[in-house]
Amino acid sequence: MFFPISNSHINPLDLVVVGFVIGILGGFFGVGGSFIAGPALRLLGVDWNYAVGTDLAHIVGKSIVAARKHRTLGNVDLKLGMIMALGTIGGAEGGAQLIQALKRAGNVNTVVSWVAIVVYITISVFMLWESHKTLKLTRRTGSDAKAAASKADHSAFGSVTKKIQRIRIWPMVSLPTSGIKEISLWTILVVAVIGGFFSGFLGGGAGYIRMPSLVYILGIPTHLAVGTDLFEIVISASYGTFTHAIKGNVDILIALVMHTGAVIGAQIGVVATQYFAGPKIRLAFVPLPLIGAVIVIYTLVTGHKL
Amino acid sequence: MKQDAAKSLRVFAAELAIYAVLVTGYFFLVLHLLGNWLYRLETQHRILYAFACILLIAGQAVVLDAVTTVLFRLLRRRWR
Numbered sequence: 391m392f393f394p395i396s397n398s399h400i401n402p403l404d405l406v407v408v409g410f411v412i413g414i415l416g417g418f419f420g421v422g423g424s425f426i427a428g429p430a431l432r433l434l435g436v437d438w439n440y441a442v443g444t445d446l447a448h449i450v451g452k453s454i455v456a457a458r459k460h461r462t463l464g465n466v467d468l469k470l471g472m473i474m475a476l477g478t479i480g481g482a483e484g485g486a487q488l489i490q491a492l493k494r495a496g497n498v499n500t501v502v503s504w505v506a507i508v509v510y511i512t513i514s515v516f517m518l519w520e521s522h523k524t525l526k527l528t529r530r531t532g533s534d535a536k537a538a539a540s541k542a543d544h545s546a547f548g549s550v551t552k553k554i555q556r557i558r559i560w561p562m563v564s565l566p567t568s569g570i571k572e573i574s575l576w577t578i579l580v581v582a583v584i585g586g587f588f589s590g591f592l593g594g595g596a597g598y599i600r601m602p603s604l605v606y607i608l609g610i611p612t613h614l615a616v617g618t619d620l621f622e623i624v625i626s627a628s629y630g631t632f633t634h635a636i637k638g639n640v641d642i643l644i645a646l647v648m649h650t651g652a653v654i655g656a657q658i659g660v661v662a663t664q665y666f667a668g669p670k671i672r673l674a675f676v677p678l679p680l681i682g683a684v685i686v687i688y689t690l691v692t693g694h695k696l
Numbered sequence: 697m698k699q700d701a702a703k704s705l706r707v708f709a710a711e712l713a714i715y716a717v718l719v720t721g722y723f724f725l726v727l728h729l730l731g732n733w734l735y736r737l738e739t740q741h742r743i744l745y746a747f748a749c750i751l752l753i754a755g756q757a758v759v760l761d762a763v764t765t766v767l768f769r770l771l772r773r774r775w776r
């Protein structure tokens with residue numbers, strides 16, 4: 391099938407399958423999935439600039455569907471999502487500015503690649519350690535099945551999270567949906583700015599950083615972190631889609647085909663979260679940043695830009 | 697308990713099937729009716745094109761989801 395906007399010939403079934411896989415990951419883990427969608431679109435023959443912009447457009451639609459579904463399951467903290475969105479847009483702009491500065495210095499590819507590898511591997515190793523330790527603990531106390539049903543969340547990192555929650559820098563906000571009585575607004579904004587910064591610096595929605603940050607730093611239960619992250623991705627990806635579309639980097643017809651698979655996958659992913667406790671979702675999350683790291687290492691070693 | 701789970705899975709699968717048909721139909725409708733217009737818009741009026749992108753993708757997500765829910769309710773009433 392010919393897509394005139396990006397001037398590319400692609401089998402629509404391939405797009406649907408890619409969308410479906412990313413949809414499941416998005417619904418289940420609360421990530422945009424750009425670390426897979428971008429390279430996949432490149433492999434299908436889409437130019438890099440269209441791959442980035444089109445991927446963002448399909449993420450908007452998929453995240454709307456998944457966030458709506460999560461909301462019906464009570465997994466979205468709207469207040470937190472709104473605050474996070476403000477910080478994310480600011481942080482994304484900061485990340486993009488740093489990219490421009492590195493471009494001028496002439497070493498953008500090397501710096502971004504190494505930062506990405508370190509960040510992805512650190513997240514994976516930390517989450518593997520934490521979820522494994524938490525699962526061992528819950529098995530010992532026998533609270534695993536109860537936790538899955540009630541969405542109550544245990545974390546081996548919980549003591550550090552509590553200390554962060556106790557930081558009292560005015561103004562303090564309460565997040566009743568997430569079960570947090572009081573937390574400094576600045577703590578939330580710092581987490582959002584960091585997520586946004588990596589989104590602008592490494593590309594995509596940076597859900598692989600935001601979802602763990604919500605759980606470990608703010609102490610949001612995993613199911614709520616997934617749903618709230620998706621809600622936040624809707625806002626940040628819409629902003630990204632708009633700016634990329636103005637720059638001529640979005641093929642909306644490709645995005646719509648991908649979306650047909652993605653929305654089905656997203657609904658399946660959301661429903662699947664119902665059957666897993668928080669630590670299990672976090673353990674299953676571990677390979678995602680690793681896949682991102684492998685792709686970056688591949689591009690560094692071979693010189694090919696996937 | 698198991699019967700409830702099986703029933704809710706069947707309901708979910710049926711809802712998903714309706715939704716799949718609708719999103720596929722929506723794409724072909726957009727391709728057929730708006731394909732050329734979108735191409736021209738992308739080359740000549742980028743800001744308008746950017747708004748159209750957001751509207752089309754959000755429309756597919758929100759409107760079709762709502763239509764699926766309504767259709768599914770109607771079908772369930774008939775089945776009863």
